[in-house]
Amino acid sequence: MFSLEGITTNVQDWLLMKFNPTMALAIECVIVILLSISLFAILGLVLVLMERKVAAHIQIRLGPNRVGPGGMFQTVADTLKLIMKEGLTPDKADKFLFNLAPFVVMMVGMLLLAPIAFAKNFQIWDINIGVLYISSVSSLSVIGILMAGWASNNKYSLLGAMRSGAQIVSYELSAGFAVLTIVVLTGSLQISEIVNAQQNGWWIFKGHIPAVIAFVLYIIAVTAETNRAPFDLAEAESELTAGFHTEYSGMRFALFFLAEYINIFIVCAIGATLFFGGWMPLHIGNWEAFNHIMDYIPSSVWFMGKTFFLIFLIMWFRWTFPRLRVDQLLNLEWKYLLPISLFNLLLVAVIAILGWHF
Amino acid sequence: MYNQTEIIKDTSELGADGELVINMGPQHPATHGVLHLVVTLNGETIKKIEPHLGYIHRSIEKMCESLTYRQFIYVTSRMDYLSSHINNLGCALLVEKGMQIEVPDRAKYVRVILSELTRIASHELWLGAMAMDLGAFTPFFYAFREREMITDIMEDTCGARLTMNYIVPGGLMYDLHPDFQKKVKAFITQFKSKVTEYEDLVTNNVIFQSRTKGVGILSAEDAISYGCTGPVARASGVSCDIRKIYPYEVYDKVEFDEVLETAGDSFARYMVRVKEMNQSIRIIEQLIDNIPEGDFVGKTKNVLKLPKGEFYTRVETARGEFGVYVVSEGGTTPHRIKFRSPGFSNLSVLNHISVGSKIGDLMASMGTLDLVIPDIDR
Numbered sequence: 001m002f003s004l005e006g007i008t009t010n011v012q013d014w015l016l017m018k019f020n021p022t023m024a025l026a027i028e029c030v031i032v033i034l035l036s037i038s039l040f041a042i043l044g045l046v047l048v049l050m051e052r053k054v055a056a057h058i059q060i061r062l063g064p065n066r067v068g069p070g071g072m073f074q075t076v077a078d079t080l081k082l083i084m085k086e087g088l089t090p091d092k093a094d095k096f097l098f099n100l101a102p103f104v105v106m107m108v109g110m111l112l113l114a115p116i117a118f119a120k121n122f123q124i125w126d127i128n129i130g131v132l133y134i135s136s137v138s139s140l141s142v143i144g145i146l147m148a149g150w151a152s153n154n155k156y157s158l159l160g161a162m163r164s165g166a167q168i169v170s171y172e173l174s175a176g177f178a179v180l181t182i183v184v185l186t187g188s189l190q191i192s193e194i195v196n197a198q199q200n201g202w203w204i205f206k207g208h209i210p211a212v213i214a215f216v217l218y219i220i221a222v223t224a225e226t227n228r229a230p231f232d233l234a235e236a237e238s239e240l241t242a243g244f245h246t247e248y249s250g251m252r253f254a255l256f257f258l259a260e261y262i263n264i265f266i267v268c269a270i271g272a273t274l275f276f277g278g279w280m281p282l283h284i285g286n287w288e289a290f291n292h293i294m295d296y297i298p299s300s301v302w303f304m305g306k307t308f309f310l311i312f313l314i315m316w317f318r319w320t321f322p323r324l325r326v327d328q329l330l331n332l333e334w335k336y337l338l339p340i341s342l343f344n345l346l347l348v349a350v351i352a353i354l355g356w357h358f
Numbered sequence: 359m360y361n362q363t364e365i366i367k368d369t370s371e372l373g374a375d376g377e378l379v380i381n382m383g384p385q386h387p388a389t390h391g392v393l394h395l396v397v398t399l400n401g402e403t404i405k406k407i408e409p410h411l412g413y414i415h416r417s418i419e420k421m422c423e424s425l426t427y428r429q430f431i432y433v434t435s436r437m438d439y440l441s442s443h444i445n446n447l448g449c450a451l452l453v454e455k456g457m458q459i460e461v462p463d464r465a466k467y468v469r470v471i472l473s474e475l476t477r478i479a480s481h482e483l484w485l486g487a488m489a490m491d492l493g494a495f496t497p498f499f500y501a502f503r504e505r506e507m508i509t510d511i512m513e514d515t516c517g518a519r520l521t522m523n524y525i526v527p528g529g530l531m532y533d534l535h536p537d538f539q540k541k542v543k544a545f546i547t548q549f550k551s552k553v554t555e556y557e558d559l560v561t562n563n564v565i566f567q568s569r570t571k572g573v574g575i576l577s578a579e580d581a582i583s584y585g586c587t588g589p590v591a592r593a594s595g596v597s598c599d600i601r602k603i604y605p606y607e608v609y610d611k612v613e614f615d616e617v618l619e620t621a622g623d624s625f626a627r628y629m630v631r632v633k634e635m636n637q638s639i640r641i642i643e644q645l646i647d648n649i650p651e652g653d654f655v656g657k658t659k660n661v662l663k664l665p666k667g668e669f670y671t672r673v674e675t676a677r678g679e680f681g682v683y684v685v686s687e688g689g690t691t692p693h694r695i696k697f698r699s700p701g702f703s704n705l706s707v708l709n710h711i712s713v714g715s716k717i718g719d720l721m722a723s724m725g726t727l728d729l730v731i732p733d734i735d736r
Contacts, residue, residue, distance in 0.1 A: 059496050060500070324718075326718060
């Protein structure tokens, strides 16, 4: 059976055989960096194409269908165009911060990749405070956006960045509380522990209604955190032209664009890990045969399937809903989502203490 | 490199009390066309909006003075390009009124059908564009699916899809396309089956309602004093449908309701236009099977000369009252001409209804005013 675990074990064994342990670790680091960069590139290409196809399907159009079979290479062509384009820096911009901002946003995405379990025993860094690490690092991306908005010396950018700041800081809370419900149920912050706890059923099924509520809250909050419609106020093209990245062009714009999709992938991957059992296959009670068949599907396929399902959900939102207004956005968080998530956390704590979950 | 204080100074150039002055337009995604708004903001809150016109001024009124009475009609297709048939009709009615030309019944019926089709097409485009202003992209494509059928009908009928010219003084330029009735009926069936999709996607959407209800409230008194007409005024409860008050062509023979709402907010303006589309369908249904046979154009002289005097006609376009005022010295060209465009008066309330609201509300108010810039900036 195909498994990523086998490949990594073989590679490590071979490296340890050839080099001393320190050297082997260094080489592994390089391999991991190269792999994650290429994963980023591929994800960017795939997700942009997916978004355009999903949008086209929802909008009764065909979508890209000229470059390559079914428009497969459309995003490659677009990327080439962006690379060739001149990256303009506005005359009165703060050049250092202006150039730094896209990399900060991108870097956050890369850092978040570390604790994600892509398949069984296939994880870059199984840190014991995984969930805490994710929530703390993901809040850094707002710095990059504020930096971009401030340094552009453009009023639209500034407004977009301020909106984004208010939005991400607020919605971080709900997302955090939604994640905490699963931490309370599992009793661990470690990603591998959380996945293993879902061996006999995913939390969304085992955790009763509070887990479902937590999942809904999580999806709403991360849609807002990644600045996607209906919460795309930071970009809000009909209001602020392009919001915080109005002044960016060429490859630096592409980095923002890519970072958006990487962030979607990461939040969906975390959502899949917490609520849908990560790489765990679907098992139903005592159906032995069914469970065995499910086990034959590689764990990486399970993980990717769940993640892409959530990504589809978020894309679906974008192409269906109008945008919220900035005060409505903050009202939604502070008046509705936050009280609900606090109460929900309390409920989950009670369930966990009394052992009511399966 | 610039330090922080310099950046602050740059971003608030008129800077009293932290005011932020933003030039929205002429190139801006939400000011459809090339409207230029100078918006004074306090954070996200709007303090003042000043529309600046002139970016696409073509002095159409002056241009018309050197065109004959047959020619000047077609320049008006370039004003409110979404109501071109109705604009043309207004001008043709003026010439017919001045010269007492008899228009055959067939032409009258077709003119009304085309006017109503134009109105639906205009409202469809507005629906999509306004939803896009509020951040929903999909309704645009849904609305354009139906609009496309009308554009096809127009293309078959008069050869153009946007700046249509079909109406001449005395009747129509040429007879109807043989498939006209069939295609219009097909469109009516399609429209009726799909209009519920707008309800599901837009009207009943919670976010859409919260973005438009209570936003940009225009009272009936203000609507009258600013000279608003069309759906903008009718949403505030002002009855001002020219088709009802001063019926022209065959509007007095058909049954339809003047859509009135009382709330005066963006949602009321939205509802007026959606309901108006249904009323237009009702008018077309009554006429499409009864188009009389006969001439499509009345007998006119080759050279049209309006008698000396002043002439005024008005028609109801998709945006409101469109008036044509001509001063004639008895020659082949108008001595002076003035168009009363509905968009200009409707734009003038923008500052009044937006002060104190957020930038997002500006998009809702501006979207529901349904501005067509070439109409405002002639």
